[in-house]
Amino acid sequence: MKYSTLSAALMAGIASFTVHAGPQAQATCAYHHTLGDDAIMMFGKPNQAMLHDFFGNTHTDAYSSYATLRAKPDTTCDNKADSSAYWVPTMKLPDGEIVKPAYQKTYYQASNVDTNPLTPFPPGLELLAGDHHGTGPNSHITFLCGNGKGYSNKAGEVCGLRAAGDAVQFNIGIAFPNCWDGVNLKPVHGKMNAAYSVSGACPADFPVKIPTVNMNIAWVLPQITSLDTSKIQLSMDPTMQGDQRTENWGGIYTAHADFMNGWTENGAKFMAELCMNNNMDCGTNVPYDYSPAIDDSYVSSQEPNANFGQKPDLILQDNWKDGGRKANPETLALVKFKIPPLPQGLSETELANFKYRIRLYGAKEESGADQIFFYPAGSSDWNENSVTWDNRPSCNYNSDAILYLDNTRKFHYLDVDKAVRKAIAAGKTEISWYIGGDRQGHTFRFNSAETKESMVLMLSSYVKVPEI
Structure with a gap:
């Protein structure tokens, strides 16, 4: 079960995936596998977590850590410096079909770096975003129809075919907290290790500003011609009877995501210090x-x-x-x-x-x-x-x-x-x-x-x- 009670500091900050004109870098990672694993909140407990779809490091499972990600750095990301593990709950369409995402594009972003510069991701940093018990809009979770009106944090839009006419495309944008407490690499039940900045500055209990991890997950669905986003379901914690799982599902507002840093140390350092702290949009130019x-x-x-x-x-x-x-x-x-x-x-x-x-x-x-x-x-x-x-x-x-x-x-x-x-x-x-x-x-x-x-x-x- 994920920790879901967010403090005022966690809820403060910018909405996910608004237009960003400031410093940033990016990586695109294809979907790789689905497991009932969660190495952040249920480490060492395979097949006991909700179903998750994994991107990035191809070996991610219930036992993953920074050491394992770098020891086996095979990745579906376009930048080989990024062996991070990214995962999100599995999606079910209104007709009951369970579908897999196509890819996710992460924008690493920041603001006010002249007065509040970034610190690189430390090796081993793990972050959570969203609330898997959510029942309403979250300022850090946004939804997009490929033919729609841009990102919104409210469900209910009916997606039609995207411009190419070949599929319905639905995206979820998830912004992670960008202020680390400087001590705890891993969140635990009842205690988060990161919060959201306010006007580019970090709260006192979370003083270390890091790049904002902005995941943008894309589902491409050629098998349908329309999609009511209010009727999408996302995986929840299963009911376990011994080793037997019974899957449970929640509404679209339970969207959330996990990030386990797997960047090379110098890649993470370059991104923060030589790219974003220089107010640059580096695109994919983050080196190994x-x-x-x-x-x-x-x-x-x-x-x-x-x-x-x-x-x-x-x-x-x-x-x-x-x-x-x-x-x-x-x-x-x-x-x-x-x-x-x-x-x-x-x-x-x-x-x-x-x-x-x-x-x-x-x-x-x-x-x-x-x-x-x-x-x-x-x-x-x-x-x-x-x-x-x-x-x-x-x-x-x-x-x-x-x-x-x-x-x-x-x-x-x-x-x-x-x-x-x-x-x-x-x-x-x-x-x-x-x-x-x-x-x-x-x-x-x-x-x-x-x-x-x-x-x-x-x-x-x-x-x-x-x-x-």
């Missing part, structure tokens, strides 16, 4: 692992003995127009990363789905779009506080990657997978690049490691999850 720049600077042929390692900018200004790079001024950036290691225990095919990219923030200073080049440095044996034009490592001007950009300052993503894998094959654990400009004397400026928008080397893996 990442490394911030451990050294960065720029060097200038016009100031050959000067060091610029503590500057907030990385400046590029090449001028190859007359006589090439030796005859004209040249300013190059230098950046060095530790290489995030590839995961262990995966097949070559699985490893091939992982890609290395660099995220960098900046722009060209003049109007128009041009290109910059990532040239391999001859050595990583340099330090940002001492490197100058005169003592810099050698530069191989055959570029590993090219980026086109204009004068709009923003984050850019650059594929460097081939170069990093070559370095790994050579036994290297660090990699360095020069960044050169367009050879026409234009100036490019990027944020350095002295700012919160510094460069990072990301390791990511994605697969396509169809949204039917």
Whole structure:
């Protein structure tokens, strides 16, 4: 049985799935299996909980924990950094047919991060949302017909065929509490471990602000042409006689959901600190692992003995127009990363789905779009506080990657997978690049490691999850 008495702090806050213009990230996970298990409120008691439909980690059962999710990280989610377990009660249509969801899309969201920044999900965090004894609207639970008028927290709309005319689509949006008590990873009967923020700020008893987990579960139903949402039923705790189950069902207002964090630690850290606390909509750009720049600077042929390692900018200004790079001024950036290691225990095919990219923030200073080049440095044996034009490592001007950009300052993503894998094959654990400009004397400026928008080397893996 789930704990269902919600405090005033829990009931306060924003409604689920209103239009969100603030920082966020997202993951889409296909449905995988159904079990009468609940590893949060009925841990270690298989087949004694209400029927639940599971998304994400494919091994989720009554014994799941953060350790098991990461030990067996197979997932139906499109981002392989996310091995979280998500589950919701099973749905029964008004005609008695039990149906399975197609997928769920989770938006991780926040507001007021400038004054109330986020803390990453801690390993092992488990959250509950909703009330499985609910009898009326809940401000954190919303309903949507695929052909309807948008999300509402009131049941009763009759869904018709969606725009494609091929199925009825019904969605439930569920917003989880986003303020953790900072102590208890797991809720227990009679005591929740999280509450909802109020105007972006957390209540005193739940002071740690975390990303809001906003699940959006989609049922795609080609077998019907209309659906009265007030007559939908959701699974309840079964009546048990020994090992024999008798299923029980409740109304649509008993909608609820469970979240067991299974993100990689660096994935969760990136989402909160390098994405959402920067007021970004990162979309799916949350990496499996990442490394911030451990050294960065720029060097200038016009100031050959000067060091610029503590500057907030990385400046590029090449001028190859007359006589090439030796005859004209040249300013190059230098950046060095530790290489995030590839995961262990995966097949070559699985490893091939992982890609290395660099995220960098900046722009060209003049109007128009041009290109910059990532040239391999001859050595990583340099330090940002001492490197100058005169003592810099050698530069191989055959570029590993090219980026086109204009004068709009923003984050850019650059594929460097081939170069990093070559370095790994050579036994290297660090990699360095020069960044050169367009050879026409234009100036490019990027944020350095002295700012919160510094460069990072990301390791990511994605697969396509169809949204039917």
